[in-house]
């Protein structure tokens with residue numbers, strides 16, 4: 357796990373090395389500040405973290421400082437419901453489709469049966485892309501034509517899962533933020549219809565955030581959270597960016613669990629996010 361993380365945060369590590377080329381036992385407050393800013397931690401958070409720290413900082417002090425950011429409750433909200441219904445939310449291009457394939461792959465590996473719902477009916481390309489993943493992963497998908505009501509997709513995929521004894525339903529949604537009001541109504545309707553098809557559904561609403569956007573994805577996240585109430589986050593594309601510190605800003609600003617991080621473009625490239633492992637990966641670049 358640490359090796360994967362070391363690779364994922366490789367570019368962030370390179371950015372840290374710009375500040376401290378040699379690993380040390382202690383660093384100064386100024387160095388810690390520069391490291392965090394280089395890694396794209398939001399300025400206000402950096403200042404807040406530094407306030408409580410001494411002039412010379414050792415690894416334990418740095419660890420305690422960074423881990424304190426991850427104070428959110430309910431780290432892992434799993435449910436016994438069968439089928440277990442998830443809606444995947446986020447702006448276009450954040451990595452929703454790929455992440456749905458990754459989740460589906462993960463559940464299949466666990467021995468579960470999975471069905472997908474192509475709920476981004478706004479774009480034909482989204483339906484096609486998800487259908488291609490379904491074919492590759494050999495799992496069923498409920499899809500309609502572009503422009504049709506995505507709530508029908510929600511209803512049909514849940515009904516199909518119930519009828520066939522399928523364990524996991526993963527539903528894609530549209531992510532066109534430029535027509536936010538329509539999107540908000542559409543998502544709310546999808547949620548209502550899910551609840552009609554199965555009481556308590558959707559069991560989890562996951563927000564996908566693009567890790568290469570760094571801290572700027574936070575406002576998007578807030579907008580989606582206001583629209584529909586998000587249960588947790590998946591951060592994608594962390595493998596390709598030096599902005600690995602944005603995970604801290606995201607956790608701090610949104611105070612909601614980060615469930616997984618995307619580590620590449622393949623279905624297997626998704627790992628559970630664990631705050632202590634993440635913090636240690638960053639600190640390994642700084643301290644002996």
Ligand SMILES: Nc1nc2c(ncn2[C@@H]2O[C@H](COP(=O)(O)OP(=O)(O)OP(=O)(O)O)[C@@H](O)[C@H]2O)c(=O)[nH]1
Nearest residue numbers: 448449450451452453454592593596618619620621
């Ligand atoms: N390196 C890397 N690339 C990723 C990751 N997740 C997604 N991508 C890539 O990001 C691009 C966009 O991902 P999509 O899954 O198409 O994103 P989307 O949000 O569905 O976007 P639309 O299809 O535009 O709605 C694709 O080229 C993916 O391969 C990740 O964790 N790491």
